Amino acid sequence: MQQRVQKTEREINRDLLRPNLTLQLRFFVVVGVCATIVAMAGGALAYAIIKGVGVYGVNRPVMWGFIIVNFVFWVGISHAGVMLSAILRLAQAEWRRPATRAAEVLTMFALGTAALHPVLHTGRQWRTLYWVFPYDFGRGIWPDIRSPFVWDPSAIFTYLSGTIMFVFILLVPDIAVLRDRTTGIMHKVYTVAALGWRGNSKQWQLQLLAGILLSALILPVFVSVHSIVSWDFAVAIAVEGWHATIFAPYFVIGAVHSGVASVITFLAILRWVFRWEDYIRPTHFDALARLMVIVATGWFYFLVIDFGMGFYTGEPGEIAVRYAQMGEWPGNMLFIIFITTGYFLPIPLWLLKNVRQSPMLMFWSSLFVNIGMWLERYILIIPSLERKQSLTFTWGHYAPSPIEVMLVIGSFALVTLGLVTFCKFFPIIPMYDVKEGKVLEQVIRIGKINVPAVFREE
Amino acid sequence: MTNKSLLGVFQEVDEAVAAADSLKEKGIDDFEVLSSTPYPEGVFGEKPSHHKLYVFPFIGALLGFSVAILITAGTQMAYPLVTGGKPLLALPSMFIICYEGTMLGAILFTIIGVVFESRLPRLGKLEPYDTKITEGYIGIGVTVPEDDVDKISNLFKEANATDVHVEAT
Numbered sequence: 001m002q003q004r005v006q007k008t009e010r011e012i013n014r015d016l017l018r019p020n021l022t023l024q025l026r027f028f029v030v031v032g033v034c035a036t037i038v039a040m041a042g043g044a045l046a047y048a049i050i051k052g053v054g055v056y057g058v059n060r061p062v063m064w065g066f067i068i069v070n071f072v073f074w075v076g077i078s079h080a081g082v083m084l085s086a087i088l089r090l091a092q093a094e095w096r097r098p099a100t101r102a103a104e105v106l107t108m109f110a111l112g113t114a115a116l117h118p119v120l121h122t123g124r125q126w127r128t129l130y131w132v133f134p135y136d137f138g139r140g141i142w143p144d145i146r147s148p149f150v151w152d153p154s155a156i157f158t159y160l161s162g163t164i165m166f167v168f169i170l171l172v173p174d175i176a177v178l179r180d181r182t183t184g185i186m187h188k189v190y191t192v193a194a195l196g197w198r199g200n201s202k203q204w205q206l207q208l209l210a211g212i213l214l215s216a217l218i219l220p221v222f223v224s225v226h227s228i229v230s231w232d233f234a235v236a237i238a239v240e241g242w243h244a245t246i247f248a249p250y251f252v253i254g255a256v257h258s259g260v261a262s263v264i265t266f267l268a269i270l271r272w273v274f275r276w277e278d279y280i281r282p283t284h285f286d287a288l289a290r291l292m293v294i295v296a297t298g299w300f301y302f303l304v305i306d307f308g309m310g311f312y313t314g315e316p317g318e319i320a321v322r323y324a325q326m327g328e329w330p331g332n333m334l335f336i337i338f339i340t341t342g343y344f345l346p347i348p349l350w351l352l353k354n355v356r357q358s359p360m361l362m363f364w365s366s367l368f369v370n371i372g373m374w375l376e377r378y379i380l381i382i383p384s385l386e387r388k389q390s391l392t393f394t395w396g397h398y399a400p401s402p403i404e405v406m407l408v409i410g411s412f413a414l415v416t417l418g419l420v421t422f423c424k425f426f427p428i429i430p431m432y433d434v435k436e437g438k439v440l441e442q443v444i445r446i447g448k449i450n451v452p453a454v455f456r457e458e
Numbered sequence: 459m460t461n462k463s464l465l466g467v468f469q470e471v472d473e474a475v476a477a478a479d480s481l482k483e484k485g486i487d488d489f490e491v492l493s494s495t496p497y498p499e500g501v502f503g504e505k506p507s508h509h510k511l512y513v514f515p516f517i518g519a520l521l522g523f524s525v526a527i528l529i530t531a532g533t534q535m536a537y538p539l540v541t542g543g544k545p546l547l548a549l550p551s552m553f554i555i556c557y558e559g560t561m562l563g564a565i566l567f568t569i570i571g572v573v574f575e576s577r578l579p580r581l582g583k584l585e586p587y588d589t590k591i592t593e594g595y596i597g598i599g600v601t602v603p604e605d606d607v608d609k610i611s612n613l614f615k616e617a618n619a620t621d622v623h624v625e626a627t
Contacts, residue, residue, distance in 0.1 A: 013592070134533050142537055144541055200491060
């Protein structure tokens with residue numbers, strides 16, 4: 001904690017608003033590349049809509065393919081964002097300050113992208129409205145609330161709406177700073193978005209209270225969303241490998257594992273691109289890595305229980321699924337990559353202080369985690385469906401079609417596009433939070449060194 | 459007699475606190491402090507503010523729960539169709555959707571509460587205001603009768619105000 005640089009409010013504004021107030025060529029390059037990929041994915045989707053879902057690689061018995069794997073992945077990524085922000089806010093952890101908004105915004109775009117996937121998967125997308133929303137009063141067609149496919153949209157809708165409102169309301173004071181520093185059309189836009197914020201005592205009091213209240217309200221939603229996603233699988237009694245009571249906590253902690261890793265990746269990129277070494281410091285990566293060691297080990301425990309109990313049953317169907325996941329090509333190869341990148345490579349690295357405090361090593365190790373966690377979802381979904389189940393008369397294998405691959409690539413481009421655009425128009429590090437940290441911080445001398453000390457209101 | 463709004467802009471916290479103390483000595487304790495940083499409550503000796511934000515999530519939760527009950531029970535009763543051998547009003551399923559509806563209502567109304575209690579949105583000209591506030595300066599705003607404008611302006615200047623703005627209320 002010794003490497004802090006004291007900055008004035010004017011310097012904080014200058015540093016953190018630089019991406020918003022200056023035009024940079026690299027922004028247009030990244031947006032151009034991402035928009036092109038998204039457009040190509042849009043073309044793939046249009047082809048799927050015209051031709052039907054037969055252009056996907058899914059077929060009996062594997063009716064859930066790459067798109068559902070990717071759906072679970074993005075829901076997982078979306079989870080740690082607000083979870084991290086909410087828990088750190090409630091715990092009043094000082095090191096949260098530069099990380100919270102990046103985490104929340106990552107949640108927003110990852111969840112928005114995830115929500116598209118079931119619609120991409122189903123085909124005849126216009127009919128999705130019938131299945132999810134109770135709107136067809138004329139014909140009396142209502143959603144079947146007993147289906148997990150209605151639980152899922154209700155949970156995701158709540159989480160997405162809550163996250164967008166959470167991000168916006170906590171962004172208002174920083175938008176006011178932008179309002180005061182822009183001219184022309186952008187000034188008008190920021191003036192409307194700032195809602196007339198002046199920063200009086202009552203507004204600040206409510207703003208801080210909103211952070212705490214909304215954190216407390218969003219945390220239970222966060223837990224519910226991935227629990228409900230897990231029940232998409234767990235309530236399917238006929239599929240070996242899925243019908244497990246531990247799926248809800250297993251999915252939630254897996255989501256936290258991949259989500260916190262993605263926040264680390266995002267913060268490392270922000271630090272590097274915007275040269276925010278004074279704001280996103282090695283101590284922040286150190287704290288996140290310590291958190292990750294605990295989360296990853298908790299997740300690994302659930303993984304071992306899931307597989308271990310699967311084997312312990314000795315049921316032929318269950319054993320066959322586990323064999324497909326771990327012993328048969330390509331499952332065995334994917335399993336080794338998954339378990340290595342998801343756990344056995346990063347965890348020993350994160351036990352080393354030099355690695356924890358190195359943004360570059362943290363970037364790569366967190367990226368590896370998400371490669372592993374994507375494969376985890378593949379291993380969980382595909383082999384279970386490939387095996388013959390009771391009342392299923394065919395075995396089959398799944399190979400993704402180019403259309404599905406394009407849609408998956410497009411989803412990564414879409415999230416990147418969202419994040420880059422957000423960073424261009426809004427401060428991605430909450431300025432007032434950083435300034436508050438500065439107000440509450442004093443440097444005190446203990447023995448021969450000066451150390452930062454922080455006092456806190458009740 | 460008409461009132462005027464005055465805003466003294468101060469570079470340092472201590473200067474703003476001194477100005478606030480001087481206002482209190484003159485019997486003016488109803489002043490407003492503007493800043494771009496959430497200072498701990500009471501730093502400037504301002505009056506504590508009251509709000510009813512805590513009520514909003516409860517109202518929202520109640521409304522959200524009611525709407526969710528309507529969606530889950532109401533729609534199934536409107537077109538009774540048994541699927542999967544489950545009861546028409548399947549409580550575990552209803553619980554999930556009602557839970558989400560309740561939380562959504564609570565979150566939505568918390569946001570409405572914050573906006574309402576902060577007296578936002580205010581889309582016209584911000585009065586009194588100075589863009590230096592978002593550079594780290596502290597603003598002390600007060601509304602006084604027109605006759606007292608010079609007296610309060612001088613008070614702000616004596617406390618080392620960098621600017622004093624006077625606006626009609």
